[in-house]
Amino acid sequence: MTASSPPVLLEEPPALPEDSGPGLLRRYLTRPPVIAALVVIGVLVIMAVIAPWVLHSPTALDVPDRFAPPSGAHPFGTDELGRDLLSRVAYAGRLSLGIAFGATVFAMVLGTVWGMAAAARGGWVDEVLMRIAEAGMAIPIILFALVFVAAFGADLVAMTLITGFLMSFLTARIARSAVLSELKSEYVHGLTAVGVPRMRILFGEVLPNTLPSLLAQSSLNLATSVMLEATLSFVGLGVQPPAASWGTMLQNGYSHLYESIWYPLMPALVIVLAIAALNTLGSELQVVLHRSAS
């Protein structure tokens, strides 16, 4: 071994891998299914936002024209009071998407703290927290919701929190396993040895690294909460009249199935589209993350 190093010794930096860093987002956003899903979600959100300015009033009655099929004047048709269905779907979207979004954020925050506490503390804390999560997942959702609605009522905030809470069990499990696998990696050991405080390692280093997988989960959570809200509203446990969500619209349309097939079909279609699009966003993110990890 010699001190003088011939030039051939110089270590060259490897070529930048083509699929590094910021490319991840770009690769995600250029996938055709992702583009399609974003278009669907975008249209639904924009409709909900701009509804007051461009659409009929959702409460304007046009009784002679009730149960009308789709036409130029009413693209989605009309309901039993002659109200414009497109406008009602758009307005209902404000409630449905709003509840879904709020619930997802709540589930993310609660689930992440829950799972992280379990993973970071370990031992009996872990056991207790995870058994609670498993118990929560074992109870049928409708039964759970029934109890909660009976206890807290079915106003918007309660709906949001209940939906979020129901989803936080699974999120907690996912957060726990993500944090656990990070905590096992050598860099955490290295940071501990450097003297970085535990909380700083958890929140400054580990949490950001688990975010991608948590984001993928929260996109799936959004889809689940759209469905949960629709389910609860459909069985009458959710949003109460006169407020309308996609679920309550589907419920109303269902009871008028024989007058107009369009009435239940339109909200159902929107629910299916929204759930499919959100699921696509989540699963595609998992695909991209999985590829970049391997």
Next chain:
Amino acid sequence: MTEPLLRISELRIGVRTANAVRPLVEGVDLAIEPGQRAALVGESGSGKTLTALSVMRLNPPPTLVTGGRIELASKDIATATERDMVGLRGAEMAMIYQDPLSSLNPVRTVGHQLVEAIRAHTTIRARAAKRRAVDLLGEVGVPDPVTRIDDYPHQFSGGMRQRVMIAMAVSCSPSLLIADEPTTALDVTTQARILDLLVDLSDQRGMAVLFITHDLAIASGFCERINVMRHGKLVEHGKMGTVLAAPAHPYTRTLLDAVITLDAQPRTAAVEPSDADGPLVEARDVVRTFGRSVRAVDGVSLSIPRGGTFGLVGESGSGKSTLAGLLLGLDRPESGSVRFAGTELATLSREALRARRRHMQVVLQDPIGSLNRRKTVAQIVALPLAVHDRMSRARRRDRVAELLDLVRLPKALLGRYPRELSGGQCQRVNIARAIALKPDFLVLDEAVSAVDVVIQAQILDLLGDLQDELGLTYLFVSHDLAVVRYMAPTIAVMYRGRIVEQGDRADIFRNPAHEYTRQLIDAIPAVELDGERVRR
């Protein structure tokens, strides 16, 4: 001259990217005669594994062979059908890998997997195949093969697992065995035994071996011919003796110089260690057990003077890393005491211990894994400064730049992520982070074990210079006795949780007192020429 068994000519391999094919291997020529052992030597990323995988036609997509010919026993691999290839793999050529654990199915017994390999190419009955499998296990040196055959891969040690892999590879008597760094993940003593086994098998069966390694010393004792690869090109090839005696290419010379043999002149520190204020680190009768029966550290005592380098050598599982963790206060002993600069670590509160961490730092084995993959080099190196020192942003930036200078990394790398660096560069980043707070004590826990020999030599140089410049005290932990000898004037040999021998390096090498130390010394690969050690 006999007809070569394997002939590779003008081989080109590329990787398909979005709009082009980037070349990785450019025009490699190689020939192996029947029964011959040939080495393919080069650093990681030089294309040696890719070349070998192409022979099996197993190169992973999106890599593809873009030109040249590969012929095995005059059969063209490129035009063979997939069915032909299935017949060739295993029967005509077989491969063993670096990591035997991940190459074996964890939920099947080794017997099941061996029988499967045997019956894939022969028509013998299950019972006969099992008898053959037992014979094979015995042949590759697995003790008590009749009972071990029903064990699962996790019940074997790393060396034994590699033996099982070898048994599987030779089960259908291939004429060519491709061995891709088969001993890199193993301890030195195990490595020596596996190499002996491969030599025996190759001699007895007349089996040719293509041996891939980054370590010239291992190749020199094992192979008759050598091929040196760098950046996808074959830079030198020929008879092992001829090439080693007079390397024509400067890179071959670099590889040769990087080998640390027992004849190497050990490094001497510029500053003599001083024991004036008592030892910097001192352990007395330290015990740490896991579970009920595993005594990972079993009554260890040692003392490291300020400014000195203390070498700790032992095989994996001997308790070296556990001991290092105890000395750093990352873990607490069940009994015994660990003192740092005179303070008993066990008496410190969590906060006091954390504050003390700035004086004792560690560099770990996995250069890339010990860095947070989502932080840039600048963020990684600045973190300890942010945690322990209150300083302005500008001041911190200057200090990070200074540290990069110290570990000889260009500032252009500041914004890069770990995966955009080579292994050697990552290890330099680890060292920069470790010395950021100007510690007194640095634990190097297998810090050069995961990098190529050439990089290892550079990192060792760097560590030596840093010690001289900064007056660091090192605990140098490694399984490689030659490297420990090179770095540390005082050496302790650890075996099954105990320090079986401790003292001056010259004494230990002159007359090793413990049987295990003798084994370690014998297992160190030397650069050999026709069985003779080449003095360098």
